[in-house]
Amino acid sequence: MRRLTALATLVLLFAVAACTGEDPDNGGTPSGGESSSPAPTEPLALAIEPPAGFTAVEGEDRDVLFAEAHNTYVFSVAGAEGGMDKIVVTSYLLTEGANTASYDSQAGLVTDYFKTLDQLTSLDNFYPTIVHRQDGVYRFGKKDIGGVEVEWQDHFVFAGQYMINISCMWDTHYAQIDAGCAEMTSGFPFPEEWTAITGTA
Structure with missing residues (x-):
């Protein structure tokens, strides 16, 4: 009986994670590789050395x-x-x-x-x-x-x-x-x- 209860709890945990887009093994990070970084606001500064000559x-x-x-x-x-x-x-x-x-x-x-x-x-x-x-x-x-x-x-x-x-x-x-x-x-x-x-x- 305890094994069935534990199995049901595990299934429920993964079902909730699937609905919320979270992975229970990675601390709740959104799945699918989506980034929540804000949009850039300025062009990149470059560190360029002059070519030879x-x-x-x-x-x-x-x-x-x-x-x-x-x-x-x-x-x-x-x-x-x-x-x-x-x-x-x-x-x-x-x-x-x-x-x-x-x-x-x-x-x-x-x-x-x-x-x-x-x-x-x-x-x-x-x-x-x-x-x-x-x-x-x-x-x-x-x-x-x-x-x-x-x-x-x-x-x-x-x-x-x-x-x-x-x-x-x-x-x-x-x-x-x-x-x-x-x-x-x-x-x-x-x-x-x-x-x-x-x-x-």
Whole structure:
């Protein structure tokens, strides 16, 4: 009789846990991996070192922003400061509800952004990319700036409302930009908040 009573109590305990979404063995943590963390309120601060042969430049920003909430970091080819040969990294906080859940939705956001840049390449020019083991969207761009044809490659990576955009642009120092961009994207230092969402390090 005691064994039947104990068994009935155990069945009841698990039935209650199933109805409330709690696991009796883990202290009542909600099941299903859902996070109760509050929505982010500001873009991520990044700790980035200049690639080899580059210097950090203070006070520069992008002419056209993906979103208003952002932090921008600029690195110029050493000896060519003030020119168009540079790597620009921007950490954004996208508006709440922005759809970044799939490659297609990310590519749609990127294409909408490129519509505002008055660039000379097709809007269909986007491809998958990887930034330090993180999947993202790659774009190539070209634009006439003050009579100078400037080319660039863009890497966009997403984690929830967070987005990081790495732009590598050049007009005369392609070899240095290509090497610096490869160094930046292959070992990009994603902060802890990013890796907590994506599960990558």
